[in-house]
Amino acid sequence: MVDFSLVLQATASGVVTGCVYALIALSLVIVYKSTDVINFAGGEVVMVGGYLGMVGLLYLGLPYALIFLFSAALTFALGAAFDRLVLNKVLGRAVPGQSILVAMVIATVGLSYAMKGSVRVFPYTEDVRRLPPLFTGEPIFIGSVVLQPQDLAIVGIAVLVMLALWAFFALTITGKALRATSQNPRAAALVGIPVRTMRMTMWGLASAVSAVAGILLAPKLLMTPDMGVIVILAFAAAIIGGFASLPGCIVGGIVLGVIQNLAGLFLTSSAISVAPFLVIMLILTLRPQGLFGGRVVAKKV
Amino acid sequence: MYGSPSWQRLAPLLILLALGAVLPPLLPQYFLYLGNVLMMYAVLALGLDLLLGWAGQFAFAHIAFFGVGAYATVLLQTRLGIPFAAAMPLAAILAALIGMLIALPATRLRAVYLALATFAFAEGAQWVFNAWDRVTGGADGLRIPAPNLFGYPLGTDPRAFPVMAVVLALVIAGTLYLTSSKFGRSLCAIRDSEHAAAASGIDVRKTKVIVFAISAAYAGIAGGMFTMYQSFVNPETFGFAQIVLVLSMIVVGGLGTLPGTLIGVVLLGLLPEVMRTAMRSLLVWQELVYGVILILAMMYMPRGLWGTFFRRRVRP
Helix, strand or coil, X not given: CCCHHHHHHHHHHHXXXXXXXHHHHHHHHHHHHHHCCCCCCHHHHHXXXXXXXHHHHHXXXXXXXXXXXXXXXXXHHHHHHXXXXXXXXXXXXXXXXXXXXXXXXXXXXXXXXXXXXXXXHCHHHHCCECXXXXXXXXXXXXXXXXXXXXXHHHHHHHHHHHHHHHHHHHHCHHHHHHHHHHHXXXXXXXXXXXXXXXXXXXXXXXXXXXXXXHHHHXXXXXXXXXXXXXXXXXXXXXXXXXXXXXXXHHHHHHHHHHHHXXXXXXXXXXXXXXXXXXXXXXXXXXCCCCCCCCXXXXXXX | CCCCCXXXXXXXXXXXXXXXXXXHHHCCHHHHHHHHHHHHHHHHHHHXXXXXXXXXXXXXXXXXXXXXXXXXXXXXXXXXXXXXXXHHHHHHHHHHHHHHHHHHHHXXXXXXXXXXXXXXHHHHHHHHHHHCHHHHCHHHCEECCCCEECCEECCCHHHHHHHHHHHHHHHHHHHHHHHCCHHHHHHHHHHHCHHHHHHCCCCHHHHHHHHHHHHHHHHHHHHHHHHHHCCEECHHHHCHHHHHHHHHHHHHHCCCCHHHHHXXXXXXXXXXXXXXXXXXXXXXXXXXXXXXXXXXXXXXXXXXXXXXXXXXXXXX
């Protein structure tokens, strides 16, 4: 029998990593909802965000608080530019009888190779690095659970980003316009919303959220140009949440983080790596709309 | 009109067979190796094109069936002592059966979910190849004994080359028959509109399951071809990068067109080799160049090379 305090500890660290998965999943879902694209470059945006943070911190000497803005601003521009320059063009050249999804997805795969490739070009990235911890200090004890101050900071920042996104989408007029665009682009265009700009903004916003996740991961994971594979966990998280619901994928991320840690505790450590695939297949087979999604509604004709 | 393909469309296969017989003594081994690689990719790509280009099903599971084919062909010989000539078809049938099992739940899913579910299946399969080390040899891989085809030993590039050419010719002929049959028309109907297809009396679910199985069988055959000229197999061979490569081949060449698929296979199959020789000192740029090529191809050639230059619509 596994010690109960170990279970608590595993759950707590699962929540911490789950928050980061949730951020990446948010980014994927924002892109999917607004542009119908599965972003296979999502993981590479996280990676580039992390590296940009490192450049800001170690070379430009920016304080930790500012590198979030620095990295988010640059990845916002990157995401927006990709939508504007590439996806816009792909969309405009749709071929009848051929799913546009395929072309869009391959374009994002191209982006992921291009990003990995451009990071690898710097000899600097041959060494595996990691960022210094966000906060140092005495670990905090809650009952028998030990938490590093850094873990609390990760949860805090992730929650802050989520709240900011919620406030933006729910309370601002731009946020409402963005939501309208993702629900029905044609109607949105009719009432005068600049749909193209909105799509671009969504790509930028999603990339910025990923960049924040990248900086949060950077002190915990080893940084390599290949760290983008983490995106599979975010896909699983998003699917748990139904792939179309923002609150759903936050819950999905946390659930997945906890499942992963408990699987590692009760089964074998290799179960950690296969958990996301099993979760994706099980959920899509049994409940394609996700655990929290409502009825599946056919979109468009 | 549908029926059998005309002999004009089958005739070029004779050239392929003749090349398979004539080239091995004439070409250096490296070129024969490239030829083998391309012929294997051609079978993989033709299978994926049936699923994606003809039936419009966006699935990533193809590479897993390739792995099943390769591992099963080897294991049936080494563990059960089944001769190669039987092991390879059996492995293809096994891949088709697994494909069918996957298709039963997967065909209920809409585009995006199908892509994600099959992506997860492919990654899961690669995990199995890694973790089931008592059978697959795990990450260390498995040595492939030289297959013996009715007393004719394969296992080297020159010896495998003619047999690979025969297999590819058979697969192409099969593809021509399939796509010019009523079944091929049903696939296009499903791709263009499932509702319209169902309304005109096509059993959409059944057709999708069958095309999944056929496509998986192609991948299984390609797995068997892999064991003809390679001496070693490990899970790395069946990763995400491979499925992206095959996918790019058919999309860059032209979805749903046989010549397009073959052009894509040759171009993208040779690209790494060309880059290796042309960019010797700049090898690190390879990934970036590949990514940019994919992006540009999607932007400027949505119909693929074949469709762009021959202005032929994807066949109705």
